[in-house]
Amino acid sequence: MAATPALQVLTANRLRDGAVVYWQAGVWADEFKDADVFNDKAAADAALAAAMVFVKDRVVVNPYLFAVREEAGQIRAIEQREIIRGAGPSVRRDLGKQAKPSMEAFDVSI
């Protein structure tokens, strides 16, 4: 069984438009930079359980936790998939969340 990552963020897709959202203090934020970062398994699991209420209420679908790391005081996704979900297509920097200036923290270059 894989070890629980040290730091995790909770994400989902919004039902109505499929947009990527992140768990922030009991609600869903649009941007990764606003996401709560969980550093213990119990808190992460509790947030995931709380998120299921939003699934039942048709706000989001498919909530899950993913691993992040801290680098130079910033939280970054580890896997490329989550970097791209959080930013937008690496081949269209004009689209997705990265199109906003606040997404400078993402590094999706090859």
Added chain:
Amino acid sequence: MYRYDEFDAKFVKERVAQFRDQVERRLAGELTEDEFKPLRLMNGLYLQLHAYMLRIAVPYGTLNSRQMRMLAHIARKYDKGYGHFTTRTNMQFHWIKLVDVPDILEDLASVEMHCIQTSGNCIRNVTADHFAGATDEEIEDPRPLCEIIRQWSSLHPEFVFLARKFKIAVGATPHDRAALLWHDMPVEIVKNEAGEVGYRVYAGGGMGRTPYIALLMKDFVKREDILAYLEAVLRVYNQDSRRDNIHKQRIKILVNAIGQEEMQRRVEREFEEIKASGSLQLPQEELDRIRAYFAPPKFETLDDKMPVGSYDFENWKKTNVHKHRAPGYAIATISLKAIGQTPGDISHVQMDALADLMDQFGIDEIRVSHEQNLVLPHARKRDLPAIFARLQKLDLATPNSGLITDIIACPGLDYCDLANARSIPIAKDIAKRFENLDRQHDIGELKIKISGCINACGHHHAGHIGILGVDKKGVEYYQILLGGSGAEDASVGNIMGPGFSAHDIGPAVERVVDTYVKLRQSGERFLDTYRRVGMEPFKNMAYLEQMYAAH
């Protein structure tokens, strides 16, 4: 092209209303996601990385100008201004909102389009040669049979819940442009010794985790029996496939597990039963009725002289203009592979402008090729300079059809939920490396195909050079395969060895191509040289840098 009759129009309209109701019920909480998911997939709607993705069927890759304008409208109104043509000749939009989909389907229905059977375990969009009806090589236009198969298979009660998806392609020329033998059930229009036209049917081709080239099932099926024979193949598949194992559910696994002869025997038994019942004959009148929709335009009597023009026009003619069946006409490939652009992507401005171009030059239809390009099947030769000039302004005149920069690439990890690695940046990087047109011409025919995961939407198994993106502990790596082919000499590419990093894959491909240039004999394509000398010399050069680094 085919036009909806009263039944088709009613059927598609009802389907739109049905999905509108399903979306409303989902949003109202009457359907859970588990209940809704199969319903949305039956309408081509996936949830991907950034939003929903809607896959629109382009049957046998044929569109008229009204339909092209509608795709532009959808891109503009509901998406982010562009769409992506796929290797199944469909169109995908990657930024769709669930709440908009019923309206989109209604818009599509108004131009006789839909998203039915673009997903799910059913018979998918039937594809054909993109030169159909225009090339002088074909026995007859394959699209009437595609349309008959579409009508026969749409919501066929036996085939709505197959073990897995099922792909059919129809070809009618010795030169295969439709990757025929890579399909679950390829159908080839052939003539027998008596000169009668019939069908050669294969089964068991497919890409994905376990690639296979299709095997011959029957050398000649009579015209009137074709649906009975196809039904027999599907019935054997439906009854005997491995529904217990997701990796073994395609017909290719069944055919290769029981063997060609046993599969032929089982199909023949079903075929005889279906024939004996006499219930599934294709009457000549019905074939003629459908064929009438695909009658070629009335070709004018024209001078057959090919216009001569600028250096750029002449280069475009070399690769993107092809022989037509009628004097004074040509087939023109519109490359969606401009250097630095995403293969298969097209903007709403380009789509609208192409629709205008079709109307202005009297070209009734445009084709989508499985190589993610567009084709003007019936262009007057005398119009080619003006068409080329217009395409140049639209950045659609790249003269690279069939050359090394004409790369197939799936959307990959930039968009796709299933992908392990990005495909598009790799395609762009390789295209940039070989941008020089003289070098491209010197290299000649070389097909690079890139997939971002083992599902192989980018046809990497069939690439002369295939590239497969894999995930190694969250980092993208790329395997090279050599020797695949999607043409009449179909073959499965062989894996070269360990993967390259995203940074190293472009240089490795360049070393492989340089090796070919050194080793080739007169007239040899890359594929011919590979088949003559084998993997070793290419492998040695591809991994050269790593060997230096290791020492």
